[in-house]
Amino acid sequence: xxxxxxxxxxxxxxxLTVLAVSLVSGCAGSExxxxxxxxxxxxxxxxxxxxxxxxxxxKVWQATLALHVEIGPSLPADQPADMAVIDGTMxxxxxxxxxxxxxxxxxxxxxxxxxxxxxxxxxxxxxxxxSNQGQLYVADSGTGRxxxxxxxxKVSQVITLARGNSADALPPRPIGIAVWSDGSFAVSDxxxxxxxxxxxxxxxxxxxxxxxxxxxxxxxNVPGGLALDRDGNVYVVDILNAQVKKYSADGKFVSAFGQxxxxxxxxxxxxxxxxxxxxxIYVSDSLAVAVQVFDQAGxxxxxxxxxxxxxxxxxxxxxxxxxxxxxxxxxxxxxxxxGLFVFDLPATPQGAGS
Amino acid sequence: xxxxIGLVSIAxxxxxxxxMAFVSIAxxxxxxxxxxxxxxxxxxxxxxxxxxxxxxHIPHDASGAFLWARNPHASGGGSSVGPSSTTAxxxxxYSCHDGTVAVTGMKTVxxxxxxxxxxxxxxxxxxxxxxKGQPYGPGRDCDLCHNPHDDGNTDFLIYGxxxxxxxxxxxxxxxxVCVACHAGNLDASLGGTGINHRTxxxxxxxxxxxxxxxNPFAGDYTGTRLFDPTTNLVSxxxxxxxxxxxxxxxxxxxxxENSLNTMAPAQLCINCHK
Numbered sequence: 001x002x003x004x005x006x007x008x009x010x011x012x013x014x015x016l017t018v019l020a021v022s023l024v025s026g027c028a029g030s031e032x033x034x035x036x037x038x039x040x041x042x043x044x045x046x047x048x049x050x051x052x053x054x055x056x057x058x059k060v061w062q063a064t065l066a067l068h069v070e071i072g073p074s075l076p077a078d079q080p081a082d083m084a085v086i087d088g089t090m091x092x093x094x095x096x097x098x099x100x101x102x103x104x105x106x107x108x109x110x111x112x113x114x115x116x117x118x119x120x121x122x123x124x125x126x127x128x129x130x131s132n133q134g135q136l137y138v139a140d141s142g143t144g145r146x147x148x149x150x151x152x153x154k155v156s157q158v159i160t161l162a163r164g165n166s167a168d169a170l171p172p173r174p175i176g177i178a179v180w181s182d183g184s185f186a187v188s189d190x191x192x193x194x195x196x197x198x199x200x201x202x203x204x205x206x207x208x209x210x211x212x213x214x215x216x217x218x219x220x221n222v223p224g225g226l227a228l229d230r231d232g233n234v235y236v237v238d239i240l241n242a243q244v245k246k247y248s249a250d251g252k253f254v255s256a257f258g259q260x261x262x263x264x265x266x267x268x269x270x271x272x273x274x275x276x277x278x279x280x281i282y283v284s285d286s287l288a289v290a291v292q293v294f295d296q297a298g299x300x301x302x303x304x305x306x307x308x309x310x311x312x313x314x315x316x317x318x319x320x321x322x323x324x325x326x327x328x329x330x331x332x333x334x335x336x337x338x339g340l341f342v343f344d345l346p347a348t349p350q351g352a353g354s
Numbered sequence: 355x356x357x358x359i360g361l362v363s364i365a366x367x368x369x370x371x372x373x374m375a376f377v378s379i380a381x382x383x384x385x386x387x388x389x390x391x392x393x394x395x396x397x398x399x400x401x402x403x404x405x406x407x408x409x410x411h412i413p414h415d416a417s418g419a420f421l422w423a424r425n426p427h428a429s430g431g432g433s434s435v436g437p438s439s440t441t442a443x444x445x446x447x448y449s450c451h452d453g454t455v456a457v458t459g460m461k462t463v464x465x466x467x468x469x470x471x472x473x474x475x476x477x478x479x480x481x482x483x484x485x486k487g488q489p490y491g492p493g494r495d496c497d498l499c500h501n502p503h504d505d506g507n508t509d510f511l512i513y514g515x516x517x518x519x520x521x522x523x524x525x526x527x528x529x530x531v532c533v534a535c536h537a538g539n540l541d542a543s544l545g546g547t548g549i550n551h552r553t554x555x556x557x558x559x560x561x562x563x564x565x566x567x568x569n570p571f572a573g574d575y576t577g578t579r580l581f582d583p584t585t586n587l588v589s590x591x592x593x594x595x596x597x598x599x600x601x602x603x604x605x606x607x608x609x610x611e612n613s614l615n616t617m618a619p620a621q622l623c624i625n626c627h628k
Contacts, residue, residue: 071466078467079460081453095453096461125453125460141453175454190454215401222397222455239454240397240409262412269412269449286449287412320448336452337466 059264060310061293061302062350063331063343065317069107070339076112077101079336082225082272082323084131086151091129091136092334093323098123100138100153103340117153128187128225128272128323132179139174139187146174146187146202159202161187164194168211172196176226176272178234180249186234188223195223195236197251206251215241217253225272225284225323235273235281242267244283244294257298258283264312265292265300274324274331278349282331284324289316291324291333293351301351304331304343317341393505397455410446410502443495444470447502468606471498499604 069075078096085091088105091113099114099121115122124142131137135156138147148157161172172194174187183200194209213221221240228234232249242260247253258267268287275281280301281294290305290312305321308314319337326332326345333341390396391406398404451459479487496502500510 079452079464096465125457127453141457173457213398213401215404221401224454260408260413261415263415266415271454286452287445289445320445320452322452336448 059300059302061304062346063304063309065341066330066344067107067342068317068339069103071337072339074107074110075101075103075339076110077339080323080334080339081126081336082128083325083332083334083340084129084136085325085327085330085332086131086134086136088328089151090332090340091131091151092340093126093129093138095125095127095336098126098142100126100129100136102151107340107342113149113153118149118155120155120158121147121149121153123147127175128177130177130179130185130226132181132183132185135183137177137179137185139177141173141175141190144171144173146177146185146198157202159198161189161196161198162202162204164189164192164196164204164207164209165211168192168194176224176237178226178228180228180232186226188220188226188236190222190224193220193223195220195226195234195247195251208247208251208253213240217245217256220245224270227273227275227324229275229279230277235275237270237273237283239270242270244270244273244281244298255296255298257294262288264303265294267292271322272324274326276326276345276349278351280349280351282324282326284321284333286320286322286336289318289321291318291321291331295351304333387503389506390503393503393510394456395502395505395510397450409450443497447496463605468603470495470606471604 071077071080075092076097077092077094080092080101081095082093083090090103090105092101092103094101094112097114099112100123102111102113104110113121123138123140125140126138127141128139129136134151136149136151138149140147144161146159146161147155148159149155161174163171168191170191172187172189173191175190176188177185179185184197184205185200186195186197188194189196189209192209192211193213194207194211196207197205199205208218209220209223210218213219215221219241220236220238222238224237224239226234226236233254234247234249236245236247237243238245238256238258241258243256243258245253245256258270260267262268267283268285270283270285272284273281279296281296282291282304283294284291288303290303292303293301295301303312305317306312306314307317317338318333318335318341321333321335321338323334324332329345329347331343331345333343335341387407391399395409396406397409398406447459448464450456451463453460497512499512501512502510504510
C-alpha cells in the first residue's frame with residue numbers, strides 16, 4: 001500500500017520528466033519534429049495517410065520562365081527589392097545603391113535613374129514601387145517618404161509620410177506600397193506595424209494597426225508587401241504573423257489566411273504579394289525560396305520557382321524572392337540576389353473556381 | 355504512524371528530485387537559447403501566447419512535404435533542395451535583416467560584392483584562443499561569431515568584448531571575438547609566422563600598439579598621425595581604438611584578401627601614418 005503510493009509518485013515524477021524533455025526538444029525544433037496540427041480545410045500536401053489531399057506534385061502552377069536578368073551589367077543593382085512595369089519597361093528598385101534601374105523589356109540594357117537625372121531623386125533603402133497612370137510611386141524606407149516620378153526620372157512630388165498616429169514613436173518606415181487609380185496610395189509601415197492610406201497630396205486617409213506588434217484582423221507584426229486586386233481591395237503580407245490580410249479600399253477587414261510553417265502552403269518568411277485577374281494570390285517567400293499561389297479562400301494551389309516545375313523539391317530558381325507584379329499575363333519577380341524573373345502565365349486563368 | 359510519514363517523505367523527496375530534474379532540464383537544457391526571450395530577436399514579444407522561438411525555428415507540420423529549402427541548422431539536412439549558401443543560417447538571418455524586419459546588416463553584412471569571412475573544413479580544430487580544440491566547421495557561418503539566442507555581449511556576439519574602455523572589439527586575448535580563434539595570429543595553422551601578426555599588432559601586450567595601453571584620443575603618440583575621431587576607420591562608435599577592426603572587417607571585404615577593410619593595404623596604413 002505504502003510502497004504503491006511511493007511508486008505512484010515515482011511514476012508521476014518520471015512522466016513529468018519525460019514531458020519536460022520532450023517539451024524542451026520540441027521547442028528547439030532541431031529535429032523538425034514539431035507538431036503543428038493541420039487546420040481543417042487547408043490543403044497540405046499529404047505523405048501517406050489516405051484521407052489526405054492530393055500529393056503536392058499534382059499541384060503544378062503553370063508559369064513559363066520567359067526572361068531572367070541576373071545582377072550584372074544589365075541590372076547593376078545591389079539587393080533590389082521590387083519593380084514596377086510601364087509598357088513592358090521594368091523599373092527596378094535598387095535598394096542597396098538607393099536608385100532605380102530601368103531595364104528594357106528584352107532585359108538586354110538598362111539605365112540608372114538617380115540624383116543625376118533629377119536632384120530630387122535621392123533615395124535611402126527604397127523597398128517598394130508601384131505605378132499608376134504612367135507615374136511611379138517609390139516607398140523610400142530610409143527616409144519615410146514617397147516619391148512620385150515620371151519614367152524619365154523627373155520627380156513631381158516628394159511626400160514625407162505623416163505618422164499613422166501622432167503617438168507613434170517613430171516616423172513610418174514604408175516597405176510596401178500600392179496605388180489606386182485615383183492616385184491615392186497605401187504604405188505598410190514596418191516601424192509602427194500599420195497599413196496607412198494617403199490621398200495624392202499625402203493627407204492621411206485611414207490607418208489599420210495599433211502602433212505596436214499585434215495579431216488579429218486589424219493587427220500586424222511587420223507588414224510587408226502590398227498589392228491591389230481588380231476591385232481595389234488591398235492585400236498585406238503580415239510577415240511575422242505569417243498571414244496575408246485583405247482590406248477594402250476604405251480600410252475594412254475582409255479576410256485573412258496563412259500559417260507559419262515550412263511545408264507547401266505555409267509561410268516561412270512571406271515578403272510580397274500580387275493578385276491576378278482571376279483573384280489568385282501570389283506570395284513570395286524568401287525562406288521557402290518560392291512564390292506560392294493561393295485562391296481567395298487561402299487554399300494552396302501550387303508554386304513558382306523550381307527548376308523542374310513539377311517537382312517542388314527540385315533546385316530553386318530563386319535565392320531570396322521579394323517584389324512581385326502581375327501585368328499583361330506576366331508574373332514579374334524581383335530577387336534580392338538572383339535578379340529579375342519574368343514568367344508567362346497561361347491565357348486560360350488557372351485556379352479560378354477550384 | 356511515524357514510519358508511514360517517513361515513507362511518504364522519502365517518496366516526496368524522490369518526487370522532489372524528479373521535480374528538480376524537471377525544472378533543471380526545462381531551464382538548463384535549452385541553455386542560453388532561452389535568453390533570446392528578452393532580446394530583440396524575440397520578435398513576438400508582447401503577443402499573447404506567442405512562441406519566442408518560432409521567429410527562426412519555423413514550425414514543421416509533420417504531415418506536409420518539406421518546403422523550407424534552407425534548414426537553419428549548421429548540420430543541414432531535412433530538405434532535398436540544395437541550399438546555395440554553405441549553410442542555411444545566412445539566408446535565415448537575411449530573411450529578417452534584409453530591410454524588412456530588421457534594418458541593420460543589409461548594407462554591412464549582406465553586400466554581395468563582399469566575400470564572407472573564411473572558415474575551415476570540419477576536421478580542422480582551432481589551435482589557440484578560448485575556442486581551442488573546437489572544430490571550425492563545416493559550414494559554420496554567421497554562428498562563427500554570433501549566437502542569435504544570446505545578446506549578453508551585445509551584437510549577439512559569442513565572445514565578450516572585455517578590453518579596456520569597454521571598447522568595441524578590443525585586443526585582449528581571450529576576450530576578443532577575433533582573438534578567440536586567431537590569437538593575434540600567433541596561430542601558425544592560419545598561415546601566421548607563429549610569432550607575430552604580419553603587421554605590428556602584437557596582442558601579448560608587449561609591443562605596441564595595443565588598445566589596452568594605447569589611446570588614440572590621448573595623443574600619447576607624437577609623430578604618428580592618429581585617428582580623426584569623427585571619421586576614423588573603426589566605426590563611429592565611441593571609444594574606437596586600434597583593434598582588429600581598424601584594418602579588418604568581420605563581414606568580409608571587397609578585396610577578398612585578408613578581410614581588409616580597404617581595397618589597398620597601402621591606403622590602410624596611410625589612414626593612420628600620414
